[in-house]
Amino acid sequence: MSVERVETLIVGGGQAGLAMSHMLTQRGCPHLVLERDRIAERWRTERWDGLRFQFPNWSVRLPDFPFPHADPDGFATNSEIIDFITAYAAYIAAPVRCGVSVITLRRSYDGTGFAAETSEGPIEADNVIVATGPYQRPVVPALLRDEVSIFQMHASQYRNPNQLPPGAVLVVGSGASGAQIAEELFRSGRRVYLSVGRHTRLPRRYRGRDLIWWLSAMGLDQKTADERGPDRTKPLITGAFGGNTIDFRRFAAEGVTLLGRMQGAQQGVVNLASDLSKRLAYGDGSYTAFLDMVDAHVERHGLDMPEEPTARRVLPDPPCLIEPLQHLDLHAAGICTVVWATGYNIDFGWIDVPVLNTRGEPVHHQGVTEMQGLYFLGLRWLSNFKSSLLSGIGEDAARLADHIAARTR
Numbered sequence: 001m002s003v004e005r006v007e008t009l010i011v012g013g014g015q016a017g018l019a020m021s022h023m024l025t026q027r028g029c030p031h032l033v034l035e036r037d038r039i040a041e042r043w044r045t046e047r048w049d050g051l052r053f054q055f056p057n058w059s060v061r062l063p064d065f066p067f068p069h070a071d072p073d074g075f076a077t078n079s080e081i082i083d084f085i086t087a088y089a090a091y092i093a094a095p096v097r098c099g100v101s102v103i104t105l106r107r108s109y110d111g112t113g114f115a116a117e118t119s120e121g122p123i124e125a126d127n128v129i130v131a132t133g134p135y136q137r138p139v140v141p142a143l144l145r146d147e148v149s150i151f152q153m154h155a156s157q158y159r160n161p162n163q164l165p166p167g168a169v170l171v172v173g174s175g176a177s178g179a180q181i182a183e184e185l186f187r188s189g190r191r192v193y194l195s196v197g198r199h200t201r202l203p204r205r206y207r208g209r210d211l212i213w214w215l216s217a218m219g220l221d222q223k224t225a226d227e228r229g230p231d232r233t234k235p236l237i238t239g240a241f242g243g244n245t246i247d248f249r250r251f252a253a254e255g256v257t258l259l260g261r262m263q264g265a266q267q268g269v270v271n272l273a274s275d276l277s278k279r280l281a282y283g284d285g286s287y288t289a290f291l292d293m294v295d296a297h298v299e300r301h302g303l304d305m306p307e308e309p310t311a312r313r314v315l316p317d318p319p320c321l322i323e324p325l326q327h328l329d330l331h332a333a334g335i336c337t338v339v340w341a342t343g344y345n346i347d348f349g350w351i352d353v354p355v356l357n358t359r360g361e362p363v364h365h366q367g368v369t370e371m372q373g374l375y376f377l378g379l380r381w382l383s384n385f386k387s388s389l390l391s392g393i394g395e396d397a398a399r400l401a402d403h404i405a406a407r408t409r
């Protein structure tokens, strides 16, 4: 049987795989993109209907392709992002083969390249770029595994409030997904309990500008992986409901019951850590530190930006913080659904090339592995703050394409 050969194989047809394709085309490097489902599949099937892009329209772009919009300060809907990525694939005429999975990736027998076993037969390539996403496998703790009477789902399966059975909802996890889903549910009239973990939060707008404007003005969006610091929590931001600052005290004032971290459960009764006030204080501290940083920047550069003292107003401690629950009986509280907003893992089990560490994470420097010709793209902090973000993918893709072009020449 003859084996198909390509110079460069890109695995994954999301924003990263497509940006990579465009960069290779611009450098005259032949390649093929394999996507196991459809272009932008994760935006189609692993995000909820009401999700809004977290960055304002004016800042959204793929390489050589700005996001078309009527309102620069608005936040795109999920379906607008799907249309945007799909239109990008057409604009760059990406050579994408949809519906083809890479099942395993190995070194080729002669050791000069790679052999991909795909759902449609083998393909050999000199170079492979793994662009299968920063958020691959939903993580669901086993804490309520035996609670079969409660409807449970990961945030990636959540679509909208109507999908859930009637009754109260427990949202576990206070990252961007947990916070946004909790807000959507309580605004839809649901009784919501939110288990809050360690988080950092940032203002949506401050002194007349959006957060993204400030990140860029202060050069924080250029932070490299080496400058990252020890705190690995992702800051909480949302573009939903016009884009507002996430403040769990406001959530509580509007009726959400905040809970400490979930530690265990027995017969439908959940044990909660007594860390709620500590968690909120940590989040508030990150928020205030950011305001301080902006104020110092304004002062240093003599910028004419209006002061905004109201941004520092702290809402009073809600009852659920003054006397936090230690246990929660799910049935007694009328909780019929648990949404696990507990994050994602990577899953590179299909890569049979010695580039993964003992935790299954790729070992690389800015996406370049020690195995000549094998690259990763789109992972969190691959090279910098923006590496896994839609508008930031172009820089890493360009750098890897330069590497490949130099290597193949």
Ligand SMILES: Cc1cc2nc3c(=O)[nH]c(=O)nc-3n(C[C@H](O)[C@H](O)[C@H](O)COP(=O)(O)OP(=O)(O)OC[C@H]3O[C@@H](n4cnc5c(N)ncnc54)[C@H](O)[C@@H]3O)c2cc1C
Binding pocket: 011, 012, 013, 014, 015, 016, 017, 034, 035, 036, 037, 038, 039, 040, 041, 042, 043, 047, 052, 053, 054, 055, 100, 101, 102, 103, 131, 132, 133, 134, 135, 177, 350, 377, 378, 379, 388, 389, 390, 391
């Ligand atoms: C809830 C949520 C909200 C987010 N919101 C924003 C936001 O507002 N702004 C922002 O910039 N970023 C956001 N992100 C982060 C990031 O932009 C997205 O995760 C984005 O989908 C990453 O694009 P990607 O191309 O790197 O990976 P993915 O979109 O995950 O694409 C990878 C593709 O690879 C395919 N694939 C996987 N394995 C194989 C295989 N073995 N063979 C063939 N194909 C394969 C998948 O089907 C998928 O289509 C969000 C992430 C999440 C989870």
